[in-house]
Amino acid sequence: MKFVDEFRNRDNALSLAKEIRKIGDLRVNLMEVCGTHTVSIFKHGIREMLPEGLRLLSGPGCPVCVTPASDIEKAIRMAGLNEVILTTFGDMMRVPGITSNLETARAGGGDVRVVYSLFEALKIARENPDRKVVFFGVGFETTSPGIAVTLIEAEKEGPGNFSLFSCHKLVPPAMKALLELGEADIAGFICPGHVSTIIGAKPYEFIPDKYHIPCVIAGFEPTDILQAILMLSRQAKQGVARVEIQYSRAVREQGNIKAQEVLDEVFEPVCSTWRGIGVIPDSGLKLRGRFKRFDALAWLEIPEIEEKEEEKGCICGHILRGIATPYDCPLFGKTCTPQDAIGPCMVGAEGTCGAYYKYGGRRQ
């Protein structure tokens, strides 16, 4: 596939690894914020190509993993209402809520349907005018502009029996929260490529400015990630910190302005709870006044639900904050597996524990 195969070239990858080793002894942690990067790093054996001292930490960038159990539980309650058809992305089905998960809710008679895009949810709403169709929306800046566009179009053309349960989140406030917590020892960020396609480079500038930590916006193919690691290592070695774009074929300095406009038209930032991290100011998205009629929470009677403590022994919170790896978890691979997940990081296809379990990297 064009723009994929060229960036998987073996000679280029080996050459990049050699350049990284040339930088010499560098004992630092780099964090890949995005779960899509985590999976690609494992899939392509990137960790094995790096010198001993360079460690990669996985961050909070799996939207499935950071959706709080109380929100999952609200979706389960919605699915339990007779008049409701709950639609969502497939990844959400097995994430543990408080009492169960959406898959169990469906098995118990709830009408839960997996969709690929919000358009499909709209189609279901048109086909079922006597039901209330809710889209349980999760995802970062990559996903939310599409949701915003769909709502702008739904505003004009209906249907009237459609609403959104917005659990969308924003990445830079979470990076800020991690830095403010100050727990993880991070010498560079591999910034999420497709989130940055939308938001551009500027929202990360506070990281080098305030915390003197280099940032490189990276693509998802192996040579993209290796090149980003090389760029970060060079910055770290030189003692400089700035935001650089490795993924220049898909990320403009200013981002996608049109997408930013529609996001701003439909949503406004709101305080949001991240599973394992806690409440982060201005890190979620809620519907603006004009679009409130699409708000599922205003439309259905769902009680507030108290947040649940994670299962005893589960360290997903530490993993999401970059201060532990799945290998530190007593449950990992024993009682917690993708088939029978206890913690959220084991469930999502891009959860850190799920990726470690599937691809089994070297213990760092």
Added chain:
Amino acid sequence: MCLGIPAKVSKINGLIARVQVGGAEVAASIYLVPGVRAGDYVLLHAGFAIEIIDEQAAEETLDLLRKMVEEQES
């Protein structure tokens, strides 16, 4: 969840385009990429084209890598 796949735009009809992904052709919204033309490559995410791929920038990245390989070999 933030996967994006390169797709080639084959036909545009208003705000919807037919795009080729690998061997398949699917419909995609081009609402977020005003100015896109047939023949362009876009990045496809959950039914939406989220950016036009900059072919020149891609070439420049690859050139840089090729030069690196050559320098190491010489």
